[in-house]
Amino acid sequence: MATFFQEDEILGKAYDARIMRRLLTYVRPYIRLTIVALVFLILVSLVDLVGPALIGYGIDHYIAPKTQTLSETQRSIGLLEVASIYLLVLIAGLILRYLHVLLLSIIGQRIMLDMRSQMFDHLQRLSLSYFDHNPVGRLMTRLTNDIDALNEMFTSGAISILGDVLTILGITILLLVINWQLALVTFVVLPPLFWIASYFRVAMRDNFRAIRVRLARINAYIAENIGGMYIVQLFNREQRNFERFDDLNRDYLHQTVRSILYFISFSSITNFLSAVAVALIIWYGGGRVLVSALTIGALVAYLQYVDRFFLPVRDLAEKYNILQSAMASSERIFKVLDEPATIQDPSEPEVFGNVQGEIEFRDVWFAYNPGDWVLKGISFKIRPGERVAFVGATGAGKTSLISLISRFYDIQKGAILVDGVDVRDVRQNDLRKHVGAVLQDPFIFSGTIASNIRLHEEHISDVINTMRKCANAAQDFQLGKNNCSPLPEPSRSIPKSCLSWTKQPPALTPKPKC
Numbered sequence: 001m002a003t004f005f006q007e008d009e010i011l012g013k014a015y016d017a018r019i020m021r022r023l024l025t026y027v028r029p030y031i032r033l034t035i036v037a038l039v040f041l042i043l044v045s046l047v048d049l050v051g052p053a054l055i056g057y058g059i060d061h062y063i064a065p066k067t068q069t070l071s072e073t074q075r076s077i078g079l080l081e082v083a084s085i086y087l088l089v090l091i092a093g094l095i096l097r098y099l100h101v102l103l104l105s106i107i108g109q110r111i112m113l114d115m116r117s118q119m120f121d122h123l124q125r126l127s128l129s130y131f132d133h134n135p136v137g138r139l140m141t142r143l144t145n146d147i148d149a150l151n152e153m154f155t156s157g158a159i160s161i162l163g164d165v166l167t168i169l170g171i172t173i174l175l176l177v178i179n180w181q182l183a184l185v186t187f188v189v190l191p192p193l194f195w196i197a198s199y200f201r202v203a204m205r206d207n208f209r210a211i212r213v214r215l216a217r218i219n220a221y222i223a224e225n226i227g228g229m230y231i232v233q234l235f236n237r238e239q240r241n242f243e244r245f246d247d248l249n250r251d252y253l254h255q256t257v258r259s260i261l262y263f264i265s266f267s268s269i270t271n272f273l274s275a276v277a278v279a280l281i282i283w284y285g286g287g288r289v290l291v292s293a294l295t296i297g298a299l300v301a302y303l304q305y306v307d308r309f310f311l312p313v314r315d316l317a318e319k320y321n322i323l324q325s326a327m328a329s330s331e332r333i334f335k336v337l338d339e340p341a342t343i344q345d346p347s348e349p350e351v352f353g354n355v356q357g358e359i360e361f362r363d364v365w366f367a368y369n370p371g372d373w374v375l376k377g378i379s380f381k382i383r384p385g386e387r388v389a390f391v392g393a394t395g396a397g398k399t400s401l402i403s404l405i406s407r408f409y410d411i412q413k414g415a416i417l418v419d420g421v422d423v424r425d426v427r428q429n430d431l432r433k434h435v436g437a438v439l440q441d442p443f444i445f446s447g448t449i450a451s452n453i454r455l456h457e458e459h460i461s462d463v464i465n466t467m468r469k470c471a472n473a474a475q476d477f478q479l480g481k482n483n484c485s486p487l488p489e490p491s492r493s494i495p496k497s498c499l500s501w502t503k504q505p506p507a508l509t510p511k512p513k514c
């Protein structure tokens with residue numbers, strides 16, 4: 001079944017320096033905010049390390065001191081002080097974390113906004129042939145899901161991994177400082193932990209890829225079926241299509257269940273190893289306390305640190321997925337952004353002002369796909385004001401011919417001249433301003449009839465008359481007389497005679513000549 005679907009999933013690495021460098025260019029405008037967020041992150045990691053040390057201090061000095069030098073009142077005052085500082089540290093940590101998350105989210109959203117704008121702008125410049133080869137659904141995914149994946153990386157992936165690494169490093173140093181022998185005993189669990197983490201990393205990565213591919217298949221299938229519902233129902237394909245969908249759906253379910261299994265197994269094993277570490281500390285550390293080589297406070301602080309040590313390790317697999325997904329998404333986004341517009345304006349365009357509307361095809365050869373000729377050596381001349389009809393079998397090339405006048409595609413051989421000027425020698429905007437087209441298949445943008453007729457050309461003043469005609473045609477179809485009311489969806493419910501008027505009828509475009 002896999003071959004049936006076009007799989008465009010790029011399943012990249014979790015870290016790709018080239019992509020990362022390019023992503024960083026999007027961070028550049030917000031570099032100050034990012035630095036502030038990083039400072040907050042470092043502070044949060046440091047503040048988090050203070051709590052256990054304070055508790056250890058409180059126990060060793062005021063609850064179970066080695067020597068009874070302080071009175072009971074002094075000890076309770078001391079405890080109150082420690083508790084107050086603990087609370088303050090906690091509050092400081094909360095505020096810093098709040099600011100850090102807020103800043104990161106703002107940066108992430110801003111980058112998404114920039115990327116979406118850049119992508120939309122770029123898509124509009126691409127030549128029509130690009131859209132012939134790239135389904136709408138796929139481009140929609142680029143603009144929405146892929147950009148979302150990047151946001152997730154900025155807010156909860158890349159930067160928080162940095163925080164996790166800082167925390168792990170800080171705790172390791174503290175454990176060694178408190179008691180290096182105990183630290184070495186505790187670190188016995190590290191080799192199996194790293195081995196298991198790397199095993200699950202690979203398994204989860206493969207599973208994650210499988211899920212993405214399955215999801216892409218489901219999306220493509222749904223899009224295809226909704227788009228072609230008419231055909232599905234016409235040919236009684238419901239049951240068969242449902243069965244096919246059911247297969248895809250189940251396939252997706254199996255992979256998702258597997259991912260849950262991995263996730264639960266991984267966290268259970270890390271929990272178990274963390275329990276082993278605690279048991280080792282109680283056994284060995286407790287023994288050190290008995291021979292007075294370690295204080296109780298240090299032991300309690302130690303236990304708390306070990307607990308915090310395992311937290312980021314447990315999250316690592318999830319963050320790895322976020323990073324990987326973001327890298328793959330960026331690669332796909334950049335692929336669209338790097339797509340050059342094949343139809344370019346000339347560097348020195350001819351002036352194309354007072355157009356009479358003479359069209360000439362001079363031995364035009366054209367193929368959508370190389371070698372697959374649609375027009376072979378077509379030549380004709382249409383004088384200004386002359387009316388010409390092209391008649392031919394379906395697929396003969398009538399629509400193609402019309403598209404070439406507006407230079408939606410470039411021809412391979414020959415020349416197309418408007419008023420004696422090659423269409424490749426003028427700006428696309430200038431050329432299309434003078435060509436009016438009433439399309440075979442009307443396309444309606446969301447909005448009102450009026451806005452569809454105008455297509456944002458505010459200077460089309462005769463729009464009211466046209467709207468009246470349109471409303472008359474529409475009356476029978478209960479579209480209503482109010483031309484400013486939003487159009488119903490789908491546009492198929494609107495009479496064609498009406499729609500054709502909304503397609504910039506030649507009389508309404510800014511005086512088309514062709």
Ligand SMILES: Nc1ncnc2c1ncn2[C@@H]1O[C@H](COP(=O)(O)OP(=O)(O)OP(=O)(O)O)[C@@H](O)[C@H]1O
Binds near residue numbers: 374395
């Ligand atoms: N975007 C495209 N990409 C590739 N091939 C195309 C594309 N559009 C049309 N063709 C092919 O080019 C040929 C001419 O198509 P065209 O749409 O110009 O014919 P037509 O005369 O307008 O037909 P109809 O009467 O059905 O509208 C056909 O073989 C068609 O399959």
Ligand SMILES: [Mg+2]
Binds near residue numbers: 398399400440
């Ligand atoms: Mg056609």
